[in-house]
Amino acid sequence: GKARSRGVELETQMELTAGFSATFNYTYADSKIIANDLDPLSVGQQIGGVPRNRASVGFTYVSPRGWRVTPQFRWLQASFADNDHTLPVDAQHIVDLAASYSFSGSAEVFVRIENLFNQRYIADNSGFNPPLRGTPLSAFVGAKLSFR
Numbered sequence: 001g002k003a004r005s006r007g008v009e010l011e012t013q014m015e016l017t018a019g020f021s022a023t024f025n026y027t028y029a030d031s032k033i034i035a036n037d038l039d040p041l042s043v044g045q046q047i048g049g050v051p052r053n054r055a056s057v058g059f060t061y062v063s064p065r066g067w068r069v070t071p072q073f074r075w076l077q078a079s080f081a082d083n084d085h086t087l088p089v090d091a092q093h094i095v096d097l098a099a100s101y102s103f104s105g106s107a108e109v110f111v112r113i114e115n116l117f118n119q120r121y122i123a124d125n126s127g128f129n130p131p132l133r134g135t136p137l138s139a140f141v142g143a144k145l146s147f148r
Contacts, residue, residue, distance in 0.1 A: 001036035042083035088122040
C-alpha cells in the first residue's frame, strides 16, 4: 500500500507583559491512505491513530520572587485507531498545571499535574482489547539541584 502525509505545525511563544508569557501550538496532519490492495475500503481515509488536528495553549507567570506557574490546555480531535475508521478514539480536552519555586540559582522544587480535572476519554482503541482510557489525574513532585 501507499500513504501520503502532509501538514503543518505552528508554534509561537510571546511575552505578554513583564512576567507573563503565552505559548500556542497547532498541528494539522493530512495523512491519508492512497493505495491498499489488501483493504481497498481504507483508501482515502485518514491513517489510523493520527488525529487531523491538535492544539495547545499555555500561559506562564514568573514572579520576581522565584515562583513560576503554567496552566496549559491541550486538545486533540477525535480520530480512529484503525484505517477503516471503525474503532473510535475520543477527542481529548486536557488541562495541565505546573508550578515551581526557585530558592536560588541552584535549588528548585516543582509540581506538575496532568489532567487536572480528571477527564475521562478513550485514548487507544486497538480492537483486540477493551478501549484504553487516557491517563487520569496524575501529579509529579520533585526537586532540582544544580552543582556548578
